[in-house]
Amino acid sequence: MGKNCINQEIIDAIRRIPYGSVSSYGEVAALAGLPGRARLVARVLSKSEDDGLPWHRVLRSSGQIAFPPGSERFLEQARRLRSEGLEVKQGRVKRDKKPLDLDALLWAPDARNRL
């Protein structure tokens, strides 16, 4: 039973990543109460079905997409990220440089903290 609980915690953490923002495997693990277990997050993600799960918002701590460049999944992830207004260059998500506007305030990951 415990295993499924943990998987659910991870899935929930991923669901909480706001539209237009990204997180990392390690960060998701920490948010799920599993510090140091980024690999587990990767595992869980690889098996989960994508029924509305924003899996594309999870990147490596470097900001790189974790799939082999050019692969089918890599392209799909880049496509989804861009559809959320993020800039993806060389397989890496660049931080949004847009000046603060209502949109940013409403959707930015750390809007509260940046004010």
Add this chain to the structure above:
DNA sequence: GCGCTGACGCGAT
């Protein structure tokens, strides 16, 4: 049980 394999991460070199 043992070694290998990942959608990983981080500090050191």
Add this chain to the structure above:
DNA sequence: CATCGCGCCAGCG
């Protein structure tokens, strides 16, 4: 920036 080593860990021969 590129590599290495080590930590982490659930499967699958």
